[in-house]
Amino acid sequence: xxxxxxxxxxxxxxxxxxxxxxxxxxxxxxxxxxxxxxxxxxxxxxxxxxxxxxxxxxxxxxxxxxxxxxxxxxxxxxxxxxxxxxxxxxxxxxxxxxxxxxxxxxxxxxxxxxxxxxxxxxxxxxxxxxxxxxxxxxxxxxxxxxxxxxxxxxxxxxxxxxxxxxxxxxxxxxxxxxxxxxxxxxxxxxxxxxxxxxxxxxxxxxxxxxxxxxxxxxxxxxxxxxxxxxxxxxxxxxxxxxxxxxxxxxxxxxxxxxxxxxxxxxxxxxxxxxxxxxxxxxxxxxxxxxxxxxxxxxxxxxxxxxxxxxxxxxxxxxxxxxxxxxxxxxxxxxxxxxxxxxxxxxxxxxxxxxxxxxxxxxxxxxxxxxxxxxxxxxxxxxxxxxxxxxxxxxxxxxxxxxxxxx
Numbered sequence: 001x002x003x004x005x006x007x008x009x010x011x012x013x014x015x016x017x018x019x020x021x022x023x024x025x026x027x028x029x030x031x032x033x034x035x036x037x038x039x040x041x042x043x044x045x046x047x048x049x050x051x052x053x054x055x056x057x058x059x060x061x062x063x064x065x066x067x068x069x070x071x072x073x074x075x076x077x078x079x080x081x082x083x084x085x086x087x088x089x090x091x092x093x094x095x096x097x098x099x100x101x102x103x104x105x106x107x108x109x110x111x112x113x114x115x116x117x118x119x120x121x122x123x124x125x126x127x128x129x130x131x132x133x134x135x136x137x138x139x140x141x142x143x144x145x146x147x148x149x150x151x152x153x154x155x156x157x158x159x160x161x162x163x164x165x166x167x168x169x170x171x172x173x174x175x176x177x178x179x180x181x182x183x184x185x186x187x188x189x190x191x192x193x194x195x196x197x198x199x200x201x202x203x204x205x206x207x208x209x210x211x212x213x214x215x216x217x218x219x220x221x222x223x224x225x226x227x228x229x230x231x232x233x234x235x236x237x238x239x240x241x242x243x244x245x246x247x248x249x250x251x252x253x254x255x256x257x258x259x260x261x262x263x264x265x266x267x268x269x270x271x272x273x274x275x276x277x278x279x280x281x282x283x284x285x286x287x288x289x290x291x292x293x294x295x296x297x298x299x300x301x302x303x304x305x306x307x308x309x310x311x312x313x314x315x316x317x318x319x320x321x322x323x324x325x326x327x328x329x330x331x332x333x334x335x336x337x338x339x340x341x342x343x344x345x346x347x348x349x350x351x352x353x354x355x356x357x358x359x360x361x362x363x364x365x366x367x368x369x370x371x372x373x374x375x376x377x378x379x380x381x382x383x384x385x386x387x388x389x390x391x392x393x394x395x396x397x398x399x400x401x402x403x404x405x406x
Contacts, residue, residue, distance in 0.1 A: 055327070080294065089200055107260050108258065109196075117224060125256030126207070129252055130163070132250075134162075141155070197262065206287060262288065262289055265294070266285045267284075320355040
């Protein structure tokens with residue numbers, strides 16, 4: 001830029017470009033001033049509310065899960081110390097009344113479970129009947145051409161075997177696609193009245209734990225002519241190969257067959273095995289197929305508790321990660337407005353650091369009372385994600401500076 005002096009000569013003006021002043025920091029632009037937290041909340045209030053709800057949900061889920069894991073671990077240890085092993089299940093000893101006991105032996109069932117119309121007779125703890133109906137199914141489809149999706153949705157209909165009744169009154173095209181209003185035969189699970197191991201009677205809560213079902217494959221045809229049989233399934237259909245809407249098919253399975261050997265841990269109450277309630281309020285009632293020792297059964301329960309706990313931990317971390325993602329703008333604004341936090345936390349990996357740290361912190365404090373060393377280590381480890389992300393970000397920034405110098 002030039003100007004004219006008193007002698008009429010052009011002279012270069014001593015004016016720096018505006019962008020150079022911004023680079024040198026002499027005239028900070030208002031655009032570089034970080035927003036306040038309140039301004040950022042007004043701008044992204046919807047995602048902030050969703051993030052807050054997810055954050056509260058994730059925290060509650062982790063707190064509940066860790067509390068449950070600690071209680072179950074305590075209860076299993078308490079039960080293991082109090083259990084009495086009975087080598088002979090055919091003797092009811094009065095001194096073990098009201099105590100936690102361990103027995104092993106074969107199942108004895110007084111009366112069989114039956115399905116008269118299908119010729120099923122099973123000496124088992126449970127008999128399961130699964131019913132499916134042949135019904136119309138609506139499929140909704142969106143079509144796109146050249147990357148553009150049509151606003152109008154398309155519907156087409158097919159027939160399938162379904163466990164639950166599909167209400168055809170809600171179909172887009174109801175004409176010619178009518179399903180029955182109810183399934184004439186219901187799915188159900190029968191439970192035997194009296195099941196024993198030796199002289200001990202299994203209580204209802206224990207019988208409900210028999211859930212390893214085996215499909216029944218019988219060669220005997222039912223007496224009813226309208227019931228056809230194929231591949232272990234019983235068809236209530238006129239034409240087996242061309243079923244009509246409303247036809248049903250049934251599959252039978254059993255759990256806990258007569259003569260199968262099971263190991264049981266529970267409290268003896270007047271000759272009946274019922275749940276044992278620990279001082280932490282947890283029910284101890286264990287059932288495993290085959291003959292197992294007490295240590296093996298409790299080890300399996302500890303492993304089950306371990307994997308269940310880690311599965312819910314993963315879910316809790318995922319919820320917190322989604323919450324941190326929704327709250328990312330507010331968290332970044334809070335960090336940028338704090339000189340201390342800005343030098344401590346790397347913005348690039350904020351959501352990952354926050355979700356990991358909070359998860360470790362919650363898990364650590366929950367375990368302090370049960371295993372103090374492990375709990376405190378986990379709580380202290382909650383700062384590691386921030387340290388790692390900060391060091392990584394600093395290393396990457398230094399590499400970029402070195403690259404610019406080159």
